[in-house]
Amino acid sequence: MDRRNFLKATAGVAALTGTAGVSAPALSQGAAARTLRFVPQANLANFDPIWGTQYVVRNAACLVWDTLYGFDDKLEPKRQMVESEELTDGGKTWTFKLREGLRFHDGEAVRAQDVAASLNRWAVRDGMGQMIRAIQEEPVSAVDDRTFRWRLKSPYPKMLVALGKNNTPMAFIMPERLARTDPFQQVSEFVGSGPMRFVRNEWVPGAKAVFTKFDQYVPRNEPVSWLAGGKRMNLDRIEWIIMPDPATASAALMNGEIDWWESPLTDLIPSLRRNRNVQVDIQDPLGNIGAFRFNHLHAPFNDVRARRAVAMALSQEDYMRAVVGDDRSLWQTLPSFFTPGTPLYSEAGGDILKGPRNIDAARRLLAESGYNGQPITVLVAQDQAPLKAMGEVTNALLSSIGMRVDFVATDWGTVGQRRASKSLPGQGGWHIFHTWHAGADCTNPAAYLALRAHGDGAWFGWPTDNAVEAARNKWFDAPNLDAEKAAVAEMNSAAMSHVTYLPTGFYKVFQAWRRNVLGVIGAPIPFFWNVSKS
Amino acid sequence: MFAYIVRRVLATIPVMAFVALFVFSLLYVAPGDPAAVIAGDQATPEDVERIRASLGLDRPFLIRFGEWVWRILQGDLGVSIFTNLPVSTMIQQRIEPTLSLMIITLILAVSVAIPMGVIAAWQQGTTIDRTVMGFAVLGFSVPVFVVGYVLAYIFALELDWVPVQGYTPLKQGFFPWFQNLILPAVALGTVYIALIARITRATMLEVLQQDYIRTARAKGAGQRNILFLHALKNAAVPIVTVIGIGIALLIGGAVVTESVFAIPGLGRLTVDAILRRDYPVIQGVVLLFSFVYVLVNLMIDLLYTILDPRIRY
Numbered sequence: 001m002d003r004r005n006f007l008k009a010t011a012g013v014a015a016l017t018g019t020a021g022v023s024a025p026a027l028s029q030g031a032a033a034r035t036l037r038f039v040p041q042a043n044l045a046n047f048d049p050i051w052g053t054q055y056v057v058r059n060a061a062c063l064v065w066d067t068l069y070g071f072d073d074k075l076e077p078k079r080q081m082v083e084s085e086e087l088t089d090g091g092k093t094w095t096f097k098l099r100e101g102l103r104f105h106d107g108e109a110v111r112a113q114d115v116a117a118s119l120n121r122w123a124v125r126d127g128m129g130q131m132i133r134a135i136q137e138e139p140v141s142a143v144d145d146r147t148f149r150w151r152l153k154s155p156y157p158k159m160l161v162a163l164g165k166n167n168t169p170m171a172f173i174m175p176e177r178l179a180r181t182d183p184f185q186q187v188s189e190f191v192g193s194g195p196m197r198f199v200r201n202e203w204v205p206g207a208k209a210v211f212t213k214f215d216q217y218v219p220r221n222e223p224v225s226w227l228a229g230g231k232r233m234n235l236d237r238i239e240w241i242i243m244p245d246p247a248t249a250s251a252a253l254m255n256g257e258i259d260w261w262e263s264p265l266t267d268l269i270p271s272l273r274r275n276r277n278v279q280v281d282i283q284d285p286l287g288n289i290g291a292f293r294f295n296h297l298h299a300p301f302n303d304v305r306a307r308r309a310v311a312m313a314l315s316q317e318d319y320m321r322a323v324v325g326d327d328r329s330l331w332q333t334l335p336s337f338f339t340p341g342t343p344l345y346s347e348a349g350g351d352i353l354k355g356p357r358n359i360d361a362a363r364r365l366l367a368e369s370g371y372n373g374q375p376i377t378v379l380v381a382q383d384q385a386p387l388k389a390m391g392e393v394t395n396a397l398l399s400s401i402g403m404r405v406d407f408v409a410t411d412w413g414t415v416g417q418r419r420a421s422k423s424l425p426g427q428g429g430w431h432i433f434h435t436w437h438a439g440a441d442c443t444n445p446a447a448y449l450a451l452r453a454h455g456d457g458a459w460f461g462w463p464t465d466n467a468v469e470a471a472r473n474k475w476f477d478a479p480n481l482d483a484e485k486a487a488v489a490e491m492n493s494a495a496m497s498h499v500t501y502l503p504t505g506f507y508k509v510f511q512a513w514r515r516n517v518l519g520v521i522g523a524p525i526p527f528f529w530n531v532s533k534s
Numbered sequence: 535m536f537a538y539i540v541r542r543v544l545a546t547i548p549v550m551a552f553v554a555l556f557v558f559s560l561l562y563v564a565p566g567d568p569a570a571v572i573a574g575d576q577a578t579p580e581d582v583e584r585i586r587a588s589l590g591l592d593r594p595f596l597i598r599f600g601e602w603v604w605r606i607l608q609g610d611l612g613v614s615i616f617t618n619l620p621v622s623t624m625i626q627q628r629i630e631p632t633l634s635l636m637i638i639t640l641i642l643a644v645s646v647a648i649p650m651g652v653i654a655a656w657q658q659g660t661t662i663d664r665t666v667m668g669f670a671v672l673g674f675s676v677p678v679f680v681v682g683y684v685l686a687y688i689f690a691l692e693l694d695w696v697p698v699q700g701y702t703p704l705k706q707g708f709f710p711w712f713q714n715l716i717l718p719a720v721a722l723g724t725v726y727i728a729l730i731a732r733i734t735r736a737t738m739l740e741v742l743q744q745d746y747i748r749t750a751r752a753k754g755a756g757q758r759n760i761l762f763l764h765a766l767k768n769a770a771v772p773i774v775t776v777i778g779i780g781i782a783l784l785i786g787g788a789v790v791t792e793s794v795f796a797i798p799g800l801g802r803l804t805v806d807a808i809l810r811r812d813y814p815v816i817q818g819v820v821l822l823f824s825f826v827y828v829l830v831n832l833m834i835d836l837l838y839t840i841l842d843p844r845i846r847y
Binding site: 043045046051052053054055125168182184185186188204205206207208241242243244245247248249251252254255257383410411412413414416417418419420435437449457459460 | 565566567568570571572573574575577578579580581582584585587588614616618619624627628683686687690691694697698699700794795796798802803805806809810811812
């Protein structure tokens with residue numbers, strides 16, 4: 001018996017000897033083994049995955065809502081709630097049939113009407129959904145209770161990718177009454193279609209979220225693979241415990257107070273590895289791509305020569321060592337905008353980021369661009385460790401090529417607001433900010449908003465380049481993998497030439513869990529199906 | 535006395551009104567955009583704009599302020615931009631851990647610091663005095679989070695006596711509740727103990743020089759009676775004042791302590807709300823903290839009349 005158990009036992013004895021009401025309720029061994037305590041990457045502050053598109057909301061939503069299709073570990077969409085699909089009318093009409101026995105958490109059957117309402121809401125907010133809406137003959141609608149149809153004006157070969165992708169917002173299926181909510185307003189109930197229920201009355205935003213097993217969920221028969229296949233729950237209850245302090249989370253994991261920590265700080269990994277009860281491994285094989293984002297609207301970066309000058313001087317190794325450290329197994333340089341190791345990866349046009357850095361040539365090119373020594377406004381979020389590190393490296397980089405830096409040290413909330421401003425940098429606007437993109441979002445152009453270059457409608461920085469957009473469109477129309485590869489290579493080359501933004505490298509992070517937790521896998525989303533506790 | 539209490543309670547109204555205006559204005563001019571946070575990193579500028587409009591954040595200052603004040607007057611603190619939960623519900627969810635932490639810290643600090651200060655004054659210039667004052671300097675100098683980490687390492691990780699983190703509601707039993715709070719209370723209480731101990735010592739030194747103490751000694755009063763009955767009672771007014779002022783320290787310290795020990799209290803709620811720019815929550819919590827602070831000061835003022843009968847309002 002250890003000291004804590006001794007103290008608990010003492011409390012129990014105290015209760016039995018007349019101090020009723022002072023003892024702690026205890027979980028039985030079995031209940032404890034079927035309860036998983038998980039520390040997510042961030043606070044689950046809201047729970048509408050269409051309204052709020054933060055990754056943490058998406059990750060929790062995957063437990064509660066199911067999708068029509070799901071990506072497997074080969075990044076291919078597989079049937080999930082759908083039993084079959086049919087493509088007719090020259091590729092312009094998609095007809096889907098739902099599996100039998102699907103139920104929502106309120107016990108009601110999942111109907112095609114629910115699916116149609118869910119897809120219509122999702123399509124307003126999602127990039128691919130918006131593309132489909134733009135070419136739809138009529139909104140998706142129910143044919144009968146299990147069949148729904150989407151009629152388009154022109155073929156859309158990536159339909160199944162759109163419905164199964166894991167980029168936010170995902171096409172989750174909700175009851176019709178919830179899905180009729182304005183996509184820019186939050187839903188008021190959390191009635192799901194997935195393997196776990198959301199326990200609303202135990203939700204303390206910023207502290208805790210609880211999910212319990214939904215017994216009427218019908219998993220598919222195929223083996224599970226990421227978001228595809230049979231999502232079988234071995235756990236009765238999953239508690240998400242929000243811990244803002246990494247040192248506390250680390251101590252809690254080592255002490256057995258939590259079971260799984262999604263994103264430990266790299267600095268704490270050595271001490272976690274020394275604990276024999278803790279397992280540490282790569283969290284997501286698709287990793288992250290660091291991003292150095294230019295404002296294309298204002299001088300000097302409205303001139304491609306200025307952007308290229310920075311690219312010529314930029315050392316990804318410097319960025320990666322600052323962000324991740326010296327462990328080379330965690331990072332690599334990346335002369336590409338796409339996730340390495342994935343089928344469409346291409347380094348076409350990436351030479352500008354390869355080899356020794358040429359500071360002198362960069363200085364000359366910068367001078368040619370007409371840079372007149374004006375201060376360069378760099379927004380640096382100090383409350384996000386990777387962004388703070390990238391900001392420091394950028395400061396040194398720009399200084400090295402003779403730029404004057406206006407280093408705006410602020411928080412992510414302020415960067416989020418200021419980056420939306422198109423004003424002049426000295427009047428509330430900006431020149432550069434940093435962020436990172438989940439590798440899962442950069443495997444293809446489908447949800448790669450950051451690489452779009454269609455001006456005013458593009459992501460912050462508002463780049464414009466017809467060659468990038470043309471290559472992107474080719475990918476959407478590509479009939480096979482070879483054509484897709486060619487389109488992505490063309491897009492990579494065009495975006496490198498245009499310097500749409502600059503990748504600062506590819507890096508992975510760790511996750512850590514207690515050794516008695518079985519079935520944890522490396523993936524872009526923490527998947528709880530097939531996870532158990534011994 | 536009753537008239538004084540009524541006057542003081544009425545005086546809180548303009549104070550709270552000023553706090554309300556100040557907080558609202560500050561948030562209005564502060565940079566940051568909740569719509570951008572909600573929309574996420576993949577959102578387009580148009581999405582962010584639509585969310586901002588749906589939240590009413592694009593409306594003029596005076597209209598937003600007027601609506602907010604009108605709701606406050608009706609006892610409605612509004613709804614969180616992010617969680618869609620009423621602010622009052624969120625405060626209700628979080629108030630017990632913070633209140634528990636503050637009460638335990640207060641009891642711990644007062645029961646440790648006052649005897650420390652009294653003994654230091656009594657033993658002025660000795661090793662005991664220097665030790666107590668050394669501890670006080672350390673207590674002031676070492677940040678709460680460092681004390682927290684050290685305590686957690688020793689008592690939770692190494693000795694395994696208490697949990698590293700978390701909070702167990704009191705209704706689930708006194709012992710687990712106390713077990714979760716003792717480390718945070720010690721961490722948070724360190725600076726508070728230092729403050730009270732120093733002021734107790736200083737005041738006691740002054741009081742111990744007074745004629746009536748010499749008279750008490752001459753009459754043969756014991757040391758304990760002299761220290762705790764004659765001297766401490768006369769030194770109580772400044773000590774109580776510092777305890778009251780220290781409530782603000784506790785509120786500020788709770789923000790850090792709750793983060794270090796993962797206690798789901800109001801301090802963490804405040805930090806989370808500030809980082810996300812959840813305006814209604816920030817406004818609600820700051821108003822609550824201000825109200826508590828004003829109330830504590832009123833209670834301290836009233837306590838003066840008990841501690842020193844010469845004081846009349």
